[in-house]
Amino acid sequence: MENTILNTKFFIPDTRLKLVYRDRLINKLNQGIHRKLSLISAPAGFGKTTLVTEWLDKFLLNAEMDTQIKCCIAWLSLDENDNDPVRFLNYFIGALNKAEGIAETIGQKAMSILQSPQLPPAETILTLLINDIITIPDQIVFVLDDYHLIEAQSIHDALNFLLENLPSQMHMVIATRQDPPLPLGRLRARDQLTELRAADLRFTPDEAADFLKKVMGLDLSEEEVASLETRTEGWIAGLQLAAISMQGQDKSNFIQSFTGSHRFVLDYLVEEVLEQQPENVQEFLLRTSILNRLSSPLCDAVLDLPLSSGQETLEFLERANLFIVALDNERRWYRFHHLFAELLRQRLEQQKPDLVAKLHTRASVWYEKHGLEFEAFQHAASVNDVERAERLIAGDGIPRHLRGAVTTVLTWLQSLPRSTLNARPALWWRYATFLMFNGQTTGVDEKLQAAENALQGVELDDKTRNLIGQIAGTRAMLALTRYQVEDLLVQSRRALEYLDPKNLSSRASATLTLGFACFLQGDRTAARQAYLETIKLCQDCGNTFTAIMAANGLGNVLEIETHLHQAVETYQHALQLFGDQPLHTHAGQASLGLARISYEWNDLDAAEQYGEQSLEQVRQYDEVIDRFIFSEIFLARLKLAQGGVDDAAALLAQTERSARQRNFIHRLPEIAEMQVLILIRQGQVGAAAKLARQYELPLSQARVALAQGNAFAALSTLESYRQKMEAKGWADELLKVMILQSVALQAQGEKDKAMQVLGEALAMAESEGFIRIFVDEGSPMAQLLSEAALQGIMPSYVNKLLDAFDAEGQKKDVTSSKQLVDPLSNREIEILELIASGLKNKEIAEQLVISINTVLYHVKNIYRKLGVNKRTLAVAKAKEINLI
Amino acid sequence: MNEHIHYIIKIKDQLDSHWKDWFDDFAITKTDDGNTILNGVIVDQAALHSVLKKIRDLGLTIISVNSQEKGE
Numbered sequence: 001m002e003n004t005i006l007n008t009k010f011f012i013p014d015t016r017l018k019l020v021y022r023d024r025l026i027n028k029l030n031q032g033i034h035r036k037l038s039l040i041s042a043p044a045g046f047g048k049t050t051l052v053t054e055w056l057d058k059f060l061l062n063a064e065m066d067t068q069i070k071c072c073i074a075w076l077s078l079d080e081n082d083n084d085p086v087r088f089l090n091y092f093i094g095a096l097n098k099a100e101g102i103a104e105t106i107g108q109k110a111m112s113i114l115q116s117p118q119l120p121p122a123e124t125i126l127t128l129l130i131n132d133i134i135t136i137p138d139q140i141v142f143v144l145d146d147y148h149l150i151e152a153q154s155i156h157d158a159l160n161f162l163l164e165n166l167p168s169q170m171h172m173v174i175a176t177r178q179d180p181p182l183p184l185g186r187l188r189a190r191d192q193l194t195e196l197r198a199a200d201l202r203f204t205p206d207e208a209a210d211f212l213k214k215v216m217g218l219d220l221s222e223e224e225v226a227s228l229e230t231r232t233e234g235w236i237a238g239l240q241l242a243a244i245s246m247q248g249q250d251k252s253n254f255i256q257s258f259t260g261s262h263r264f265v266l267d268y269l270v271e272e273v274l275e276q277q278p279e280n281v282q283e284f285l286l287r288t289s290i291l292n293r294l295s296s297p298l299c300d301a302v303l304d305l306p307l308s309s310g311q312e313t314l315e316f317l318e319r320a321n322l323f324i325v326a327l328d329n330e331r332r333w334y335r336f337h338h339l340f341a342e343l344l345r346q347r348l349e350q351q352k353p354d355l356v357a358k359l360h361t362r363a364s365v366w367y368e369k370h371g372l373e374f375e376a377f378q379h380a381a382s383v384n385d386v387e388r389a390e391r392l393i394a395g396d397g398i399p400r401h402l403r404g405a406v407t408t409v410l411t412w413l414q415s416l417p418r419s420t421l422n423a424r425p426a427l428w429w430r431y432a433t434f435l436m437f438n439g440q441t442t443g444v445d446e447k448l449q450a451a452e453n454a455l456q457g458v459e460l461d462d463k464t465r466n467l468i469g470q471i472a473g474t475r476a477m478l479a480l481t482r483y484q485v486e487d488l489l490v491q492s493r494r495a496l497e498y499l500d501p502k503n504l505s506s507r508a509s510a511t512l513t514l515g516f517a518c519f520l521q522g523d524r525t526a527a528r529q530a531y532l533e534t535i536k537l538c539q540d541c542g543n544t545f546t547a548i549m550a551a552n553g554l555g556n557v558l559e560i561e562t563h564l565h566q567a568v569e570t571y572q573h574a575l576q577l578f579g580d581q582p583l584h585t586h587a588g589q590a591s592l593g594l595a596r597i598s599y600e601w602n603d604l605d606a607a608e609q610y611g612e613q614s615l616e617q618v619r620q621y622d623e624v625i626d627r628f629i630f631s632e633i634f635l636a637r638l639k640l641a642q643g644g645v646d647d648a649a650a651l652l653a654q655t656e657r658s659a660r661q662r663n664f665i666h667r668l669p670e671i672a673e674m675q676v677l678i679l680i681r682q683g684q685v686g687a688a689a690k691l692a693r694q695y696e697l698p699l700s701q702a703r704v705a706l707a708q709g710n711a712f713a714a715l716s717t718l719e720s721y722r723q724k725m726e727a728k729g730w731a732d733e734l735l736k737v738m739i740l741q742s743v744a745l746q747a748q749g750e751k752d753k754a755m756q757v758l759g760e761a762l763a764m765a766e767s768e769g770f771i772r773i774f775v776d777e778g779s780p781m782a783q784l785l786s787e788a789a790l791q792g793i794m795p796s797y798v799n800k801l802l803d804a805f806d807a808e809g810q811k812k813d814v815t816s817s818k819q820l821v822d823p824l825s826n827r828e829i830e831i832l833e834l835i836a837s838g839l840k841n842k843e844i845a846e847q848l849v850i851s852i853n854t855v856l857y858h859v860k861n862i863y864r865k866l867g868v869n870k871r872t873l874a875v876a877k878a879k880e881i882n883l884i
Numbered sequence: 885m886n887e888h889i890h891y892i893i894k895i896k897d898q899l900d901s902h903w904k905d906w907f908d909d910f911a912i913t914k915t916d917d918g919n920t921i922l923n924g925v926i927v928d929q930a931a932l933h934s935v936l937k938k939i940r941d942l943g944l945t946i947i948s949v950n951s952q953e954k955g956e
Contacts, residue, residue, distance in 0.1 A: 044943045177940060237943065262918035264897040266943055339943055346906045 008327035009091060010098040012075045015053050020211045025196060029055045032194030036166050037187055040175045042198040044339045045237025048175040049145055070138040072101040077145045083152040085122060086114055106132045122158045133167050140170040147176035156181050202234030216243035224255055231259045237339055241269035248276040270343045284313045289344035290359050294334040301366035302359050357383040364388060373397025374405050381412040386420055390427050406437045425454035426467050432474055444478055462500060469499030473506055476513040489517035504541035508534050512550050522728060528557045548577050552589040560732040564597050564768040588618035592631055602771040602804055611635050626664040629655060633674050640678060643882050649678050669695040676700040680707045702740050711748040735764055739773060743780045758784050759793050766797045775804050779833035822865045831858050833884050836875045890952040893922040896945040
């Protein structure tokens with residue numbers, strides 16, 4: 001049922017069989033086809049829509065016959081509810097897809113982004129759409145009918161953007177009752193605008209004569225025609241009604257009375273025409289005037305007569321060209337000509353005021369029965385049937401994500417007196433939630449407080465308990481937006497305490513916010529439990545969105561608890577939940593998680609794929625969201641591992657700039673952490689030290705100390721950090737600390753201790769297959785692992801890690817052999833790395849268990865191949881060509 | 885700032901007084917030159933635009949819109 005109404009917005013109205021030839025107007029429109037816009041701006045009743053449809057009919061015919069240009073026509077009839085930019089764009093794209101000759105793939109990318117809860121700027125979406133439109137080979141004409149109903153500035157802006165970047169094969173037509181707030185002056189100046197206004201659209205005396213005589217078949221004298229034309233001033237609707245009136249009565253009498261009266265033309269004529277209709281038709285028209293759209297079953301419901309005559313009457317009215325317009329080919333839906341709806345409604349209210357409420361209620365009931373809760377709500381609200389309206393907004397039928405629907409509900413709520421709201425505390429709560437759906441947080445506290453006040457002294461039964469729970473749940477949501485962790489925890493718990501156990505959806509939300517609260521407080525175990533619980537609840541109540549957020553959260557917790565395999569499963573599940581919306585913003589978190597884990601497992605190709613996918617996904621977030629930073633930091637880390645130090649540095653510099661520009665100061669420490677790594681790799685230890693100090697990053701400070709040769713300081717920092725992490729039970733940080741500790745201990749010469757710590761780290765890391773956390777430490781770690789191999793510690797794991805090191809070395813070999821005429825052997829590289837870590841020849845000999853002469857021999861060859869004569873130069877050159 | 889302002893809107897052609905309710909309690913007066921005056925107090929700009937919209941949607945022609953501070 002819903003689809004039928006939606007499709008009617010794309011329906012191109014039928015052209016009337018008999019028409020007045022308006023060639024002068026048609027020609028103007030034809031000539032304007034190469035311009036961007038044809039604007040038809042005139043009050044109601046000037047035949048705008050008729051003109052456009054007639055023109056399109058003729059234009060299409062001519063185009064095909066004369067010039068063989070194929071022309072696609074897209075039509076969108078606007079209504080008051082289209083003031084929501086998302087809905088508008090959805091319908092805009094829908095109209096394009098509906099047009100014959102335009103592929104269904106046009107606008108698909110834009111359409112899928114429109115599903116995101118947080119939207120990128122309209123320009124981004126429109127650019128995607130425009131790029132699709134450009135690929136259409138044929139001429140396109142897009143008609144926006146009744147544009148005066150659009151009041152949202154965001155839509156005017158979007159349309160403006162579209163016009164500025166309009167593909168050359170596209171032509172826009174806007175029919176409206178008032179000039180749209182678009183830069184018409186500019187368009188005129190650039191000869192991009194064709195305008196038809198009331199003065200153009202009025203019937204000229206000749207056209208009036210044509211109409212009255214030929215189309216309406218009236219036999220009138222020139223004088224009579226002239227006086228009618230004068231009285232109506234060529235207003236088409238007026239002439240039409242006059243003609244219809246005259247068909248049923250004495251013409252000269254009519255003309256005399258009509259032209260002699262000062263009464264508002266429309267009022268006069270509608271009354272005339274109405275009075276000529278049979279009684280049942282008059283009743284029909286008056287009663288159904290409350291409806292925005294008419295269908296026979298709906299009309300029958302509203303009329304509530306013993307015999308259903310809706311269909312007959314509608315067809316009669318259409319044939320007689322009286323007041324109504326068909327909205328589809330099947331003749332299922334109609335609407336009133338705008339002018340007449342107002343007038344009929346006014347007559348109804350004047351003549352039968354007591355009936356109005358009954359009619360609206362019948363309409364509301366019918367709409368509800370047919371699953372159209374929003375329309376049902378509108379009718380209930382217009383007669384202030386609070387009980388009915390409240391019930392309807394409580395259901396799932398009203399689309400929360402559609403701003404148009406939300407603001408309609410809010411308008412109604414705002415109109416209610418406090419006493420009404422106080423009598424229904426749940427309505428206060430609804431008010432608060434709808435404000436939040438509308439993106440507002442101001443005023444929400446007051447409404448929630450009002451709800452609680454209204455509940456004072458009320459008996460605590462299941463319903464009121466549930467309401468208290470709902471209120472707490474909303475308070476939790478508020479706390480989340482304000483980063484008030486304490487409150488978030490308290491309210492989430494309160495919600496769960498009071499919510500009805502059967503209210504799965506709300507319980508899922510509250511459990512999710514509880515999970516967030518625990519996580520933010522550092523209680524990973526509790527967070528994990530909460531997320532798991534949320535997912536289960538969502539499975540039972542089908543709340544996919546909450547499930548996805550919980551899956552993201554869970555994946556993250558598992559990941560940092562070093563349960564990599566489980567994390568992967570969870571992230572993949574989250575991605576699956578997105579189904580046919582792979583570009584969805586929240587998918588970015590899951591993708592990034594998979595990127596990080598792929599990286600850790602040394603699958604750098606997969607890591608790159610997921611990493612870039614995550615960036616594309618999170619870029620669709622609103623500008624105030626800083627998620628993209630995590631993806632960019634990751635991609636920089638990846639670049640580093642792939643050997644592109646300078647590239648990584650450049651990427652990260654850009655990220656830092658964006659972060660500062662947009663004031664995302666909370667992310668600067670994370671960026672700095674990566675920057676420290678890069679700076680150390682680049683040999684800029686001083687700069688790295690500065691950053692590490694500035695942001696107080698323990699691991700970074702330890703690394704810097706190591707790079708400065710100060711293993712002692714490094715160990716002291718690491719020890720205190722380790723204690724903290726052990727106390728918190730943070731496995732991921734512990735692992736990192738232990739690995740750095742073993743490297744530092746080795747640098748200090750404490751081999752045994754180093755081996756011990758390494759052994760602990762390996763034991764922790766083995767089952768989840770950590771690789772890069774070791775490999776990224778470079779040759780010092782390689783040495784440690786070789787020693788571990790010798791000692792027979794966890795042989796299969798250690799060998800796997802050593803193989804990874806070899807692969808790294810080979811990668812570097814590949815790149816370096818491209819650069820050196822005489823490439824270094826593996827052994828030579830090995831020795832070079834030991835030289836780089838500060839070992840003297842004697843120490844190298846001991847390390848590798850070879851004679852010092854052999855070492856000297858290798859060193860000589862190294863110098864030769866690198867074209868240097870000193871150790872320091874050899875190391876520098878080797879680093880320069882990414883050899884070590 | 886007390887926004888309650890008295891508005892006088894002149895419309896072409898004549899409206900019967902039963903239109904009063906439709907126009908939110910504006911007084912309706914027919915003039916001698918065959919036009920109509922809508923006379924009423926409007927709370928704020930939004931309300932004014934709402935009335936103008938109703939006029940527009942009926943296809944009426946506005947001749948003039950004037951305001952008068954209440955109490956003048």
